[in-house]
Amino acid sequence: DTYKTLYTDLADAQRKQRAEAFFIENQDEMLLGTKVLWPEGESYLQLIHQLINEGQASFNSEKQNDPHDPERQLFNMEVAKRFRVKYTGDQLDRIEWLDGSRFIQANEIQRIVAFHDPALGKKAGQYSEPDFAAIVVVAQDIYGFMYCLDAYIEKDPPGRQLEKALALYQKWGFETLYLEENHFQGLLKQSYHDLPGKKPWIVGVHQHENKYQRISTLEPYISNGHLLFSETLSPRLIDQLTLFPTGYDDGPDALEGAVRQLKKADISDLYNVL
Numbered sequence: 001d002t003y004k005t006l007y008t009d010l011a012d013a014q015r016k017q018r019a020e021a022f023f024i025e026n027q028d029e030m031l032l033g034t035k036v037l038w039p040e041g042e043s044y045l046q047l048i049h050q051l052i053n054e055g056q057a058s059f060n061s062e063k064q065n066d067p068h069d070p071e072r073q074l075f076n077m078e079v080a081k082r083f084r085v086k087y088t089g090d091q092l093d094r095i096e097w098l099d100g101s102r103f104i105q106a107n108e109i110q111r112i113v114a115f116h117d118p119a120l121g122k123k124a125g126q127y128s129e130p131d132f133a134a135i136v137v138v139a140q141d142i143y144g145f146m147y148c149l150d151a152y153i154e155k156d157p158p159g160r161q162l163e164k165a166l167a168l169y170q171k172w173g174f175e176t177l178y179l180e181e182n183h184f185q186g187l188l189k190q191s192y193h194d195l196p197g198k199k200p201w202i203v204g205v206h207q208h209e210n211k212y213q214r215i216s217t218l219e220p221y222i223s224n225g226h227l228l229f230s231e232t233l234s235p236r237l238i239d240q241l242t243l244f245p246t247g248y249d250d251g252p253d254a255l256e257g258a259v260r261q262l263k264k265a266d267i268s269d270l271y272n273v274l
Contacts, residue, residue, distance in 0.1 A: 112139040112174040115257035134254035149239040
């Protein structure tokens with residue numbers, strides 16, 4: 001991740017040289033556990049360059065024998081609308097759509113929520129790969145458009161997940177953090193309450209519906225331009241949406257959880273009016 005950050009920093013004219021120097025300095029750790037089919041022809045670093053430059057779907061198809069089949073993938077992220085966040089100091093000032101069609105002032109943002117889909121993280125000596133933990137932050141404006149502001153998707157232990165959730169709360173000030181509490185995840189709810197300092201309202205959520213059916217409900221929001229994605233969003237979330245349902249789905253699952261809670265509020269408001 002650090003190498004990729006250095007390599008893709010367009011503001012740094014020396015980005016490739018800095019990334020190469022970082023790799024040389026840390027290559028023993030970076031190559032630990034890797035296995036390349038033909039290292040003399042395509043090194044690990046060359047393959048990482050292809051992954052970064054061509055994207056997850058193309059790389060999986062060409063190099064991992066895991067083709068991206070448009071007939072199987074649900075979301076066309078190439079048409080998903082994007083936005084940028086503008087700040088005054090460290091305060092959110094407005095949201096600008098990248099296509100220039102509209103902008104939303106801070107006082108037109110109605111709600112900001114987050115959804116945490118926890119994971120245990122990898123234990124020492126564990127053979128199988130763990131799931132990703134995911135925390136996704138989504139805002140909704142007074143018109144009903146939703147904005148995916150931030151996404152944390154990592155294979156971190158629970159303690160680190162709690163730290164990241166608080167950091168996201170300090171950054172975005174979401175009113176509620178919804179926590180999936182099926183199975184072991186419910187144990188984290190008390191851990192949230194035990195954290196010192198100011199924190200969001202924590203609400204536990206039990207997931208009962210089929211995961212594919214839940215995540216698939218995002219499709220019309222994306223294709224209709226009702227759910228937009230920040231230009232600085234973690235590429236891991238975009239990749240997981242692009243490859244769904246054939247790859248990891250932890251990010252899309254957390255995104256759906258946040259969107260569902262926002263839409264529930266819409267329905268409640270409607271009943272209150274009626």
